[in-house]
Amino acid sequence: MEQTIMAAEAAEQSLAARFEALQEQQPKMRIRQMADVLNVSEMELVRLRGGDALIPLQNRFGELLKALDDVGPVMILSRNNEVVHEVTGTFNDFTTGKSGAMGLAVGEIDVRVFFKHWAFGYRVKEQARSGLRESLQFFDQYGAAVHKIYRVADTLPDAWERVIREFADEQMEPFAPQGRRPVPERAKLDHVKAEVLREGWAELKDVHHFGALLKRAGTDRLTALEILRGEWATELQRSDDDVLDRLLALLRDSECPAMFFVGNPGIVQIFTGKVSNLRRTGPWMNVLDPGFNLHANTESIKSWWLVRRPSADGVITSVEAFNSDGELVLTVFGARKPGIPESELWREQAANLEATS
Template identity: 50%
Template structure:
């Protein structure tokens, strides 16, 4: 498939494909998501400018397709938002579709929470990169924003991969009619919130999974609730005065030194991807803080995270503590917990890490 889609509200005799090539000649290391933003189009529109044969459109039976990824063996799965890129490599096993097909779940080596209502388009993408030919499955929402990407690795069963793509290949070429990207949800006016009711509801939480329902009952967005509920449950972290770039840098250095295992959550409206383990190879490169470990990479553009908080939630298993990062729109972009399974109390080591972080960075 070879499609040229002009950028919205831009009149030009130069095709989008040509403008992309010109941009890449000027910035050869620019990622497609950033190139799309600079060109004023969605990532999917830009992807569809690839050469004929590079794209294989897939059916929208996304739940069945992701379930059958187990057959291909090892893959690398990438979920991201504008501020965070979360990459895990492993074997997806036991993925289950729930909610009448609207949701999906896997736990273990590949830990996912999927919200299929946000999935609209899927493609196999074949592209030439410095390391050779790269195959991926890429999924987008109705506005062309990338939700999830699944990459073939050296450990992938190539025959099973090809069979999976053939099984879910669309019968007809996809001619997408993209919708406008949704605007960020507006923040709630703090004056409209009954803070006493919020505090009481927060104090009686029994399960961290009930948190979103509690916010809905109190008609408050997440960040505003965190700001209002008070220091018994939340504390704002400030940027350190030394060379540390962000609270995330500080925390990663702490848990690496003390070998404290963590859980790292990154998501967007279509998916939340989770990794659990100990970090080792952490490295800041310019505006990005990176974890570069076997099986897990995290790339955090920390300068675009405007608010960092530690958050405590009651539960039947005791207090559950997290580090949370929010962007300028008030959207949560990263959550870090201590390693824990349901039914277990939180690690004392993790609680100690959070206390040290708060002592360093709370104003």
């Protein structure tokens, strides 16, 4: 046992030294990139912080998010490997289901949370280019970041500190690295119940029934679109610029409000509104608006699809991006409420995007 502890401490010291050297060599590199370079999880680097820079949090994450209703504005960040989604707003009535496995907030902060993928949480203080930043950071069992909540200038300091005191844990929970999260396998075409998929798709009444249809048909989302290519799904092609550049420019120029969904297995984060300040920086296409930032590495996005689903409110149109593993990384809908058809303005932008692909 003692030898195991000594080996773990030696490994941590070695990682700390490599981390420090990389920071000196690449001071502008973000911690997620550093974790990839060092072949460790992001959480392993976060746990190297000492003293007041790191406070472990109790695994009562639903209660913690509910407590944030009282802290005023915060900036929340959810991401996957390809897309980062940032919203500044106030939690309002975060709720969890009876089992506590799921939670949601609807309002300025709009999230759907799946707590079985939340394993560790920390209050983190870190030095950033803009100064000292304080955040709550949550990680899955593999040490990958699921969600982050940043204190901002207008966050109520006393309420924020009360949350930290209430949910701080006295001990650091041990972590045994398990490698990267396994990626779900794509469905094999000859195993998909194609007719079940086609018939079920044509009879859809609610976009929320889509997941159940995929299960019945024995397929993943991208394979379903490949099967339905034509009437219901169109693969969008890159031209002189990227699909996302064209879509965002169409939305900006038409002042068309849209809904941007970005997530990972532990959360889906949503922004609804218009976009205005667009900026391309190398492989990254960015929305840099007050209250909403989107950063998408379009070189890492393998395919884009325009998708149409029937519903009781008429056809619902979306633009969907997938990575090289076939995982959904970004979805854009026209802004709408349940029970209301999507806007003609959004359909016009979707048609314009399709016409340029």
